[in-house]
Amino acid sequence: MKRIRGLAEETIFAPSSGNQKAGVCVIRVSGAGCRKVLDGLVGEPVRARQACLRTLSNTENGEPIDRCLVLWFPGPSSFTGEDVIELHVHGGRAVIDATLRTLGNFSGFRLAEPGEFARRAFLNGKLDLSEVEGLADLINAQTEMQRKLALREADGRVKALYEGWRGRLLHCLSFVEADVDFVDEDDVPDDLGSTISGSLAELLEDVNKHCANPMQGEVLRQGFRVVLAGVPNVGKSSLLNRIAQREAAIVTETAGTTRDVVEVFVDLGGYPVVFCDTAGLRGTEDPVERIGVERAVKAVNEADCVVWMCDERLEWPEAARSLTDSDAIWIRNKGDLGDPGESAPQRSPVSLVVSAQSGEGVVDLLALIQASASERFELTEDIGVVRQRHAECVTNCAGHLEAALKLSGQDHFDTELLAEELRLAARALAKIGGRIDVEDILDRIFGEFCIGK
Structure with missing residues (x-):
């Protein structure tokens, strides 16, 4: 190095x-x-x-x-x-x-x-390297949940997990290496495949379970993204300003005022939440507004939670249903203007009435969003993947483990090929801790720190 x-x-x-x-x-x-x-x-x-x-x-x-x-x-x-x-x-x-x-x-x-x-x-x-990354996250943590997750990395729990897996891999590899180098010794098991296949299967199950957990670390680091979406002039920018408690977005009565995605970071009950105000979704001939609409659609597709908004007109974008999953929140703004009465459609998806002007219902809306974030970020004793870099290494390890398990189950297999698959699996885990082949990412990782750390 x-x-x-x-x-x-x-x-x-x-x-x-x-x-x-x-x-x-x-x-x-x-x-x-x-x-x-x-x-x-x-x-x-x-x-x-x-x-x-x-x-x-x-x-x-x-x-x-x-x-x-x-x-x-x-x-x-x-x-x-x-x-x-x-x-x-x-x-x-x-x-x-x-x-x-x-x-x-x-x-x-x-x-x-x-x-x-x-x-x-x-x-x-x-x-x-995993402890270094955790230390960087701990220094940069802005919310309670970011702090808790970063501490898991910094105190060595992530390191212990991957080192434990690597130790189990090397234990299996020792049997294979012994079979290659000391085939005539009595201590070497006669049926190598059956000796290690059970251990490999258990390890692969643990690795796959780990990979299946949502990658909380990346989302917690970047923030839980909540997108405010709807047709023009339903009060998305006004609601963003109410939540931010400042004039974060320009508000006018002219439809199409918002042209770009405006983001506001909020510490919501310890969860890092990024609220995104977007352009009103509608067909338009204005080329600048059209770009804003395209960016709004992109933001909706990439959101962790979408708050679909309407006003007393109860109008929704045509694409709202096709762009939304079951976790969306449907609200009617301008509740201070009263009930739309008989003019409202018989079937409306609205679950909450709010008023960006008076603040009515906003606390309830934030509670729904916090509950969604809490469900996404629930920290259990099981340590999930905390970084994209880790995910790539663990996925690589799983691929070599599958190949090794398949080889060990055959009646006749190349022992040296099996040993190589196990070496590559162990090598993938070693990269997480920075044991090997990490020079290309060191500058990026340590660049996240301040001067004195």
């Missing part, structure tokens, strides 16, 4: 708590040069793994920079596996800048790149 430049020689530093003004700013330093910081910047002895109050001094003129807490973590028992120092300085801009400037004056020191601390932890075997 290619290592980051000068990993053994360069010492990196960066604020780990962000650059905004705050009561305290944590500046992290990692690398072999940490002792230079203890000797030059701190000066006084610091006990390992204890918070010590010390004065930081400018190495050029000896003037004090700040009075702060210093924590010293000798490697390899540290986050990165290297020597690490944390400086808990006051969070004023001048203090932070002076500290960073002084650190930069040490030979071999430089400002860390985004995610470089986590990358060093990965390269030094402190974290596997």
